[in-house]
Amino acid sequence: MATAVTTRQQQQRAAELNVIARKQRSLWKDALTRLLRNKAAIAGMIVILFVAFVAIFAEIRLDAIGLHFRLAPYDPVADQNTPKALMEPIWTQAFGSKYTDPVMGSDQLGRDILSRLMFGSRISLIVGFVPVAIVFVIGGTVGMLAGYLGGWVDNSLMRFTDIIYAFPDLLFVIIIVATLRGTAFGDILGGLLLIFVGIAIVGWVGLARLVRGQVLSLKHREFIEAARCIGATPTRIMLKHLFPNVLAPVIVSVAFAIPGAMLTEATLSFLGVGIRPPTPTWGAMINEGFVVFSSTPWPVLLPALCISIVLLAFTFVGDGLRDALDPRMKL
Amino acid sequence: MFFVALITFSLAHLAPGSPFDKNPNRPLPEETIARLERYFGVDKPIPEQFVIYVGNLLRGDLGNSFVQRGRPVSEIIGQGIGVTAQLGIQALLLALAFSIPLGIISALKQNTPLDYFSLLIATIGTTIPGFVTAIFLIYIFGVSFHLLPFVGWGSWQHSIMPTFVLALGPGAFLTRITRASMLEAIRQDYVRTARSKGLREQSVIVGHALKNALIPVATIIGPATAGLITGSFIIESLFNVPGIGRFYVLSINGRDYPMIMSTTLLYAFIIMIANLTVDIVYGALDPRIKVS
DSSP: OHHHHHHHHHHHHHHHHHHHHHTOOOHHHHHHHHHHHOHHHHHHHHHHHHHHHHHHHTOEEEGGGTEEEOOSSSOSSSSSOSSSSSOOOGGGSOTTOSOOSSTTOBOTTOOBHHHHHHHHHHHHHHHHHHHHHHHHHHHHHHHHHHHHHOHHHHHHHHHHHHHHHHSOHHHHHHHHHHHHTTSSGGGGGGGHHHHHHHHHHHHHHHHHHHHHHHHHHHTTSHHHHHHHHTTOOHHHIIIIIIHHHHHHHHHHHHHHHHHHHHHHHHHHHHHTOSSOTTSOOHHHHHHHHGGGTTTOOHHHHHHHHHHHHHHHHHHHHHHHHHHHHOGGGGO | OHHHHHHHHHHHHHSSSOTTOOOSSSOOOHHHHHHHHHHHTTTSOHHHHHHHHHHHHHTTOOOBOTTTTTOBHHHHHHHHHHHHHHHHHHHHHHHHHHHHHHHHHHHHTTTSHHHHHHHHHHHHHHHSOHHHHHHHHIIIIIIISOOSOOSSOOSHHHHHHHHHHHHHHHHHHHHHHHHHHHHHHTTSHHHHHHHHTTOOHHHIIIIIIIHHHHHHHHHHHHHHHHHHHHHHHHHHHHHTOOSHHHHHHHHHHHTOHHHHHHHHHHHHHHHHHHHHHHHHHHHHHOTTSOOO
16 A cells, blocks of 8 residues: 555655656746736737838838828828818718718818828827837946946936936926926927937836835846856846846836836927827827817817827736746746 | 936926917017016026025925916816825725725635636736726716716715726726735745634634734835825826816917926826835835834
8 A cells, every 4th residue: 555655655655757858848838828818918919010000001101112192191290191180980960961081080181081190190109109219228228237347337327316306297298398398308209209218218217116125126136246257248138137037027017118118208298398290199189189178079079089099908917027027927 | 306306397498388378379478488488487597497406495496387378387286186196095095995806706716707707807807008998987887777877076986987997007007916825925924823722713714814924015105195196196087187187288289388297297296105105105015124
């Protein structure tokens, strides 16, 4: 009896070992599997891909090879391109109405809302990704240096963050953007560059603090000591050993920073201090249409819906990434 | 505080254009502009203006508004602060009133449809900006069914929608925090001890788990106040509520330096006070943490 039990235990153990040996996967593959199992995250990714598709193909103009393709039915900026101003979308019109052309109606200047929404998605996506990329590079570098080197780099970073933290984020961006709008700098790309800078200035500090904290907790671990003992240079340690280890929380924070930046742009445009008209952005469409909201709600409701759906999509992906990358959730 | 003042001041003054060139078609005569600039003290060099401003500030003088014909800023703020404070406090109370029960329930019924529902509400509340939610609410309750007024301020009906929209963001955030800290609390040893000594489930939850779970929630009230403040100037502009937030947005567009300065400082001050209060209360709630 005793031997039988032992044998069974051994068999079990062997099976377990075998399983462990076969199912060896990296953290990233593991995370990817978990992310793909998350239905909300998948739905979010599909929405984002769809919006990216619309944004790219809203208009493609390559004059060099004479290519001009526009998915949007109208020019989003030229005024009076639909039969008349403030047309209702087709779903509120009586069946068999003579106007079926502007599918989603037109705004008070007679511009096609569908086209403006499609071009607006470009601004939203650009504002989502570009400032966050700046934040990733600057915040990551400063946080890494401050955490690993310490000293005056660390001290000045911490003082600077204290000052930035005294402002509510949005208040700070509004002040920067509102005051610098009239300058030549504020004119570049119709005010887009100023918004990038505004969001990045406020945003990099949070990421730098995150990276710094992670590096501080990692830098006295054995694998870093070991790397230092075999004579790895600080640059090598930071890039090859610390960077991959802080990447997971950084990715999660970046994933949430993207909808944050889009929200900031929408809010700025809504308050009238964002990108200059007539460039279509969802926030600006809400701002412009709000005057006639009580009589003609669709020019406001449609961009509001677009903002909600896209922000939710990014948040779902962010949630999915967090759950996939956070080892504590493994249970 | 000093740095906040310095940064706001330099940014506001770096901006091109004077507050007096409002009408490009009918420019004011040059001597009028010079007189106006002398009257408001903006003809002096910028560092000197800053010293004068800080000096006045310390004596409690916030300066006069440029745009509203030299009305003292303190008077404008005094007029708006009652409205803003009422809106803010209502929103904070509403947020606490729905978020804490919701967070507790969803922690106790983890992974049930009820939990998913409240998580969904919390995600929507934190993700979708207040002005977008406000637009949907105005459309449903104001435009379609004419149930609630959505412009102006006065009766209690006017404050329903702004309060609700303002409460939604911080409330959703608080729900998540309450849920997370409650989930952690009910797995602690002291809860198991309380249960094993035969206490009723109700007193285990309220007396043992909840008491500890609310400590992290208390610390979030500081950032939540900041959220309420930044939310307030958008919501006030949207619903045309005559509070400080709306004046703030107007003053940014009108380049009204004293108004921008004072309001920003006031906001930073409120947030600092809120954070300080939270630090002190935190120390009192949790004796493990000492206020240094």
